[in-house]
Amino acid sequence: MAINRTTLQQILDTVQELHNLEQIVTREAVREATGLALTTVDDRLAVLVDRGDILRVERGVFVPAVRHPPARAISKTQMPDGTVKLEIGDLVLELTPREDRMLAKLQAGVAVELAAIETGKEVSVLMASMRSRVAKLEARLSAKETDSRQRDLL
Known part of the structure; x- marks a missing residue:
């Protein structure tokens, strides 16, 4: 199970980093950035979407879920x-x-x-x-x- 958490965190970090760089986050971009197999990337992206850590904005395009506290006046x-x-x-x-x-x-x-x-x-x-x-x-x-x-x- 430790490997799953490691690849899961690696993919989440990659999604956040690509997004912060204003890049379009696709499964191919994540695969290229991580060097992981596309099947592994697809599986982990699906888990991250299910957990609410990332959002699928359209088919094959992802963004990290924003978890800021509500804005103050x-x-x-x-x-x-x-x-x-x-x-x-x-x-x-x-x-x-x-x-x-x-x-x-x-x-x-x-x-x-x-x-x-x-x-x-x-x-x-x-x-x-x-x-x-x-x-x-x-x-x-x-x-x-x-x-x-x-x-x-x-």
Whole structure:
């Protein structure tokens, strides 16, 4: 049984890591990342889905199940003296102006990363749409060229 737990944990870790890297998690991607046999990967993925550790978002695509506690209310208040009160649930932090700027710098990196990820996703969707439209146009053009050749032969 220890081997099952080890491969199960290995596959769960791989699903989480691929997902964190914004990769699409498929059985093939997990197999490639772990080096395990595809039958083993399929079996363990099914167990992880049954246990609720991962979710099947569509056929052959998986994401880790989110297990965060419920989000708490967050507020930020700028005080007249330049300090900032940051409230997260029942926790209240009083930040100096310098601490507030340092925190903003840390959060800016996360915001830029999120913007880049969203931009990449939008570009991918747009490219897929454009490829589809070009393929349809090429097919229509090819059909018209074929019709024109047939008319020329007659």
